[in-house]
Amino acid sequence: MATTTMHAFAATFLIIIFFFNGFHLSYALSSHYYSKTCPKAEEAVTKAVKKAMSNDQTVPAALLRMHFHDCFIRGCDGSVLLRSSGNNTAEKDGPPNISLHAFYVIDHAKAAVEELCPGVVSCADILALAARDAVVLSGGPTWDVPKGRKDGRISKAIDTRQLPAPTFNFSQLTQSFSQRGLSTEDLVALSGGHTLGFSHCSSFQNRIHNFNTMNDVDPSLNPSFAQRLRKVCPIHNKVKSAGSTMDSTSTVFDNTYYKMLLQGMSLFSSDQALLTDHKAKGLVNKFASSQDSFNEAFVKSMIRMSSLSGGQEVRLDCKVTR
Structure with a gap:
């Protein structure tokens, strides 16, 4: 596929309106969302991912999986990044997510972005960008990530039961994906x-x-x-x-x-x-x-999946709500 076509698809202003896991989502995303408010955000995220990869070859797979697991619960709202607190056990401590790692990469990227433009870029967007960078830096294709996601305030371990399991048959897989507006392709x-x-x-x-x-x-x-x-x-x-x-x-x-x-x-x-x-x-x-x-x-499927979103805020610390 020509790079220009790939970028043209990604650069399109996306408006996502549908029912997802019981939540009504109405979201506008754009590849130029931070062009004026934080133009160097993507560069800072890429730098953080690249630095982490130089020390740990497992980082790309970890970031890609983390993004997928985030998007499949309440949309790509960064809820997988929240830590457990009080009586609430968060998504990251749910059984399917126990093996998730490299959260520190997102924390480092967020800290770098906060220095550039405090309170502007969501953790959900940073995770989406980091997942893209993980693919690119591993030799895969690049794309313009539509941005403008907000961070969610809800994160419950029990909800990780919604994630497609490695034991699923085809019927179970297609049901899981179709519930999120995703096709067989x-x-x-x-x-x-x-x-x-x-x-x-x-x-x-x-x-x-x-x-x-x-x-x-x-x-x-x-x-x-x-x-x-x-x-x-x-x-x-x-x-x-x-x-x-x-x-x-x-x-x-x-x-x-x-x-x-x-x-x-x-x-x-x-x-x-x-x-x-x-x-x-x-x-x-x-x-x-x-x-x-x-x-x-x-690329097309990643853009579709990563455009599922339903958050409400921009966190200053990806581990806790504001």
Whole structure:
């Protein structure tokens, strides 16, 4: 896809009006939102992400996953960044989010932006920008991030049950995405974010031990790949840090994830589920054969997903409400 087309799509003034998880959202986003009030905000965020990446190669995957987990609860409102307080357990301490990390990157970026223009740029926008930078700095495509999100005041661990699980089948996945106004193409394209990062054994244990009454191992898994996973993650595994990279180039944003998926070498049931639907499988094949096609679809889907928003304020500290 031509870069100009990619940027033209992103630069469009977006007006998002629909029902999302019970919340009525009416939001106007623009790629030029801070052009006058904080023109150097994006530069400051990129600098913070780049510095963190120089010390920790897991940062890009962490930021991309954090953004996804933020957007799928109440929209991209930075609620995943809030810490638990008093009697409230926040999203970041919900079971699916326990393994989220690199929150310090957002804190550092926010501090840098606050020095430039106090009280102007939301934490939700900073997270959206950091996720984009994580992709770009890992060799992936760039895009203009529509901005103008506000930060939410509500963050509850119980709501993380709404996140699509790695054990989901295709029907469950499409229901989860459609509730957020996202299509099958969005589902397949955003799943490509699994090209970055690492997964603990618990997320794919169901496929390599006691799969069902007939098979100990998921028969859709490549046998030699399954055997390697079983060695890393034995049935009575006691090493909490044990697991596997998401694909063979886990620090590079590319289409290897799709190629491995077609070879029976994906980690999650939710990955394999993409091959159980005719349209989704066609998209997997398309993205596996063309990095450009994947980049184009990923950019469009990221813009759609990251335009879900429902916050009310601009936090001065991403960890606490004002």
